[in-house]
Amino acid sequence: MSIPTRVKLVDVGPRDGLQNEKQPVPAAVKIELVHRLQDAGLTEIEVTSFVSPKWVPQMADNAAVMAGIARNAGVRYSVLTPNLQGFEAALKSKPDEIVVFGAASEAFSQKNINCSIAESIERFAPVVQAARAAGIHVRGAMSCTVGCPYEGVIAPERVSYLAGLMKGIGVQHVGVADTIGVGTPLKVQRAMEATLKHYDLNDVSGHFHDTYGQALANTLVCLQMGVWQFDTSVAGLGGCPYAKGATGNVASEDVVYLLHGMGIETGIDLDKLVDAGKFISDFLERKPNSRAATAILNKRLN
Ligand code: HMG
Ligand code: MG
Numbered sequence: 001m002s003i004p005t006r007v008k009l010v011d012v013g014p015r016d017g018l019q020n021e022k023q024p025v026p027a028a029v030k031i032e033l034v035h036r037l038q039d040a041g042l043t044e045i046e047v048t049s050f051v052s053p054k055w056v057p058q059m060a061d062n063a064a065v066m067a068g069i070a071r072n073a074g075v076r077y078s079v080l081t082p083n084l085q086g087f088e089a090a091l092k093s094k095p096d097e098i099v100v101f102g103a104a105s106e107a108f109s110q111k112n113i114n115c116s117i118a119e120s121i122e123r124f125a126p127v128v129q130a131a132r133a134a135g136i137h138v139r140g141a142m143s144c145t146v147g148c149p150y151e152g153v154i155a156p157e158r159v160s161y162l163a164g165l166m167k168g169i170g171v172q173h174v175g176v177a178d179t180i181g182v183g184t185p186l187k188v189q190r191a192m193e194a195t196l197k198h199y200d201l202n203d204v205s206g207h208f209h210d211t212y213g214q215a216l217a218n219t220l221v222c223l224q225m226g227v228w229q230f231d232t233s234v235a236g237l238g239g240c241p242y243a244k245g246a247t248g249n250v251a252s253e254d255v256v257y258l259l260h261g262m263g264i265e266t267g268i269d270l271d272k273l274v275d276a277g278k279f280i281s282d283f284l285e286r287k288p289n290s291r292a293a294t295a296i297l298n299k300r301l302n
Contacts, residue, residue, distance in 0.1 A: 004228035006265040010044040010205070011037050011252050013280065014065070015080060017237025019049065019058050020248075021284065027061040029283050031068040036276035037234060038072050041268040042252075046099070046231070049080030050090040056241060066093035078139065082113050087127045091134065098131050100124040100171060103143040104158040107150035108179070112143065112242040117162065125169040132170060140171035141207065145191040147182035149243050160194035167198040174199055175231055178218065180246040181211025185221035192222055205229035208250050209243075210236060215250030216258055223264075230255060235277035236289030251290030253277055271296070 014033050018025050030048070037045050047069065053060035062079065071077065078097035081087040090098060102120045103109040109117050124140075131138050144151075145159045159176070166174050176195050178188060188208070195204050206222045207230070208215035219230060232255045238248035256270050274296045277288040288294065 002226065003223050003262070004226060004264060006228065007223070007259050008044065008229045009042065009252060009255060009266060009268065010046055010078070010229070010231045011042045011234055012046040012207070012231045012249060013037070013234040013237045013252070015046040015048055015059070016231070016240070016249055017233045017235070017280075019056050020239035020241055021058055021237075023284075025058065025283070027064040027068060029280070030061070030065045033234070033276065033280050034065075034069050034077075036272070036279055038075050040272035040276050041266070042273075043074055043267065044076045044078065044097075046078045046080070047095075049082075050086035051080060051082055063089070063093055066095070076137070080141075081127055081131075083123045084126055084130070087130060095136060097137040097139055098127070099139045099141055100127055100166075101141040101143065102162055102166065103148075103179075104154050104162045105144040105148035105151045108144045108148050108242070111150065112240065117165070121165045121169060124166075124171070128170045132172075138170065138172050140166040140174040141177055142166070142174055142195070143177045143179045143240075143243075145176045145183075145195075146178050146187045147180055149180050149245065154191075156190040156194035159191045160197050163195045163198040173203045173205065173229075175205045175207040177207035177231075178209055178215075179240055179243050181209035181215060183208065183218050184214050185217050188218040189221050189225065192225060192227065196225075201226050202228075205231060207231040209238065209246050209248065210250045211245070211247045216254060219250065219255060219258065223262075234273065235281045235293065237280065237284075248289055251277070251288070251293065253288070253290040253293040253296070257292035
């Protein structure tokens, strides 16, 4: 399998990135971030989630954020929907894609969405059916595909099992997530191979948190398998409130730098992306968690 010549990134910063922030981020700031990401050339943005505000207060302004975005025709705006209640609320915001999110680990499924893997599939099934009937694309996120904060190592068979269940209920695309960023290239490769038993190469993506600094290496191994879709987060924001100790997703800026350096097209303007990351980092009063962004910002000072 040859390395792809073009890669699509889904920036999950507004959702995965901000969901973990303790301080409330005003809807206007989230909207501005989405605008900056689309201006930088992102064609897929994970905007928010329609989950319980008691579980994730930061996402309580989901409808306001979706309503405030000046949409670009070429951009797909996605939202997370864990159940029919979330889907019905999301529908009013007219998302282009919804994301159901399950886990390869039983313990994480319980902690994150308060049900077993089997129960989660039962909850997702009517959501998937309703979304597809409404012409909305359905993506599935598969958490803890290499390691779980509660169960430790996760075998590829667990990933294959979950991917098969997702396929069985009509989920069109699945993301292989290393939720706590413990994966290394061969482990991630095995999780991806387990997924590819059920899904076509064009219908899978990588979603790597960078807790142990392995996410770029994990991205590279997937590129070598021909995988051409990845979730990344501007300024390396992110984490899951139910995965203690896990840091953000791999920074979009770092992945774009890697891809452009390899001659792989993304359609993204790295300078504008760095500006978007600086914007949200300034608001959060911290530096962007991206080596490439830091280098580019330092270079601008000279
Ligand atoms: P539950 O308590 O089992 O739900 O939570 P329930 O059906 O028993 O309902 C209990 C209450 O929640 C009721 O309200 C419902 O109305 C409300 P009450 O009567 O007590 O006032 N409720 C909702 N409210 C708003 N939106 C909804 C909704 N559903 C029920 N959709 C539930 C189940 C799934 C809702 C809960 O566990 C939850 O919200 N979990 C969200 C967890 C989350 O957002 N985690 C982060 C995203 S996943 C992630 O980050 C991983 C990913 O990045 C990939 C990776 O890195 O691994 C995607
Ligand atoms: Mg995540």
